[in-house]
Amino acid sequence: MSDGHMALTPGLVSRVHRIVEDSGPLPGVVYHTDEDYDAAVQEILASHWRAEDLWLFAYGSLIWRPEIEHIEERIGTAHGWHRSFCLRLVRWRGTREQPGLMMALDRGGQCKGLVYRLVRHNVEAQLGKLFRREMSVKPSTNMPRWIPVETDEGHVRAVAFVANRSGTAYAGRLTPEETANVLSKACGHWGTCAEYLYNTVFHLEERGIHDRNLWRLQQLVADRIASDHVADFELAM
Numbered sequence: 438m439s440d441g442h443m444a445l446t447p448g449l450v451s452r453v454h455r456i457v458e459d460s461g462p463l464p465g466v467v468y469h470t471d472e473d474y475d476a477a478v479q480e481i482l483a484s485h486w487r488a489e490d491l492w493l494f495a496y497g498s499l500i501w502r503p504e505i506e507h508i509e510e511r512i513g514t515a516h517g518w519h520r521s522f523c524l525r526l527v528r529w530r531g532t533r534e535q536p537g538l539m540m541a542l543d544r545g546g547q548c549k550g551l552v553y554r555l556v557r558h559n560v561e562a563q564l565g566k567l568f569r570r571e572m573s574v575k576p577s578t579n580m581p582r583w584i585p586v587e588t589d590e591g592h593v594r595a596v597a598f599v600a601n602r603s604g605t606a607y608a609g610r611l612t613p614e615e616t617a618n619v620l621s622k623a624c625g626h627w628g629t630c631a632e633y634l635y636n637t638v639f640h641l642e643e644r645g646i647h648d649r650n651l652w653r654l655q656q657l658v659a660d661r662i663a664s665d666h667v668a669d670f671e672l673a674m
Contacts, residue, residue, distance in 0.1 A: 522539065
């Protein structure tokens with residue numbers, strides 16, 4: 438981990454948490470069906486050589502909650518992409534009243550993360566489970582695609598989830614301050630956006646990956662949560 442200590446702590450994160458009931462499927466929204474997920478898996482696999490290993494690039498929650506069977510893990514860099522809280526959430530880690538933000542890969546820059554080598558015998562089932570976790574509504578704003586990833590052991594071609602700028606949930610390029618304002622407050626039935634940020638930064642640092650933008654963001658979110666707590670305390674006096 439880096440020499441500096443994270444300003445965003447589990448204690449600060451807990452201040453944002455509250456019990457939120459799942460509002461259920463959103464009205465007027467079309468969700469992916471099993472047939473859609475199966476087709477998406479087959480589309481990805483259609484451009485994959487069966488003799489080659491299948492790799493998955495992890496840059497956010499897949500680092501600390503992969504939920505896939507893998508037999509190797511490497512640190513890798515995806516050029517031409519960067520982490521961005523650019524997907525608007527009104528469910529899961531946000532609500533319609535107080536939307537949250539989810540991270541995706543957006544175009545530009547570079548992103549250092551992990552690549553997992555998946556087991557071969559059940560790769561379709563593994564991808565099907567993964568796609569159901571990462572995609573929900575149509576058209577999807579978080580889309581799987583192949584990207585090149587550079588590792589110390591050589592280049593690999595990996596599946597990654599990237600932002601679809603034409604998707605209805607794409608929030609565009611927000612300033613760090615705008616992002617921090619959302620992440621310091623939003624909560625849904627899956628938990629808080631602050632928790633998501635904390636886990637991502639902590640586990641990246643644990644692996645020696647220091648993302649300067651996320652490091653600044655966790656400081657901003659910590660400051661806002663602390664400031665909101667003081668304001669609430671003063672109002673209660």
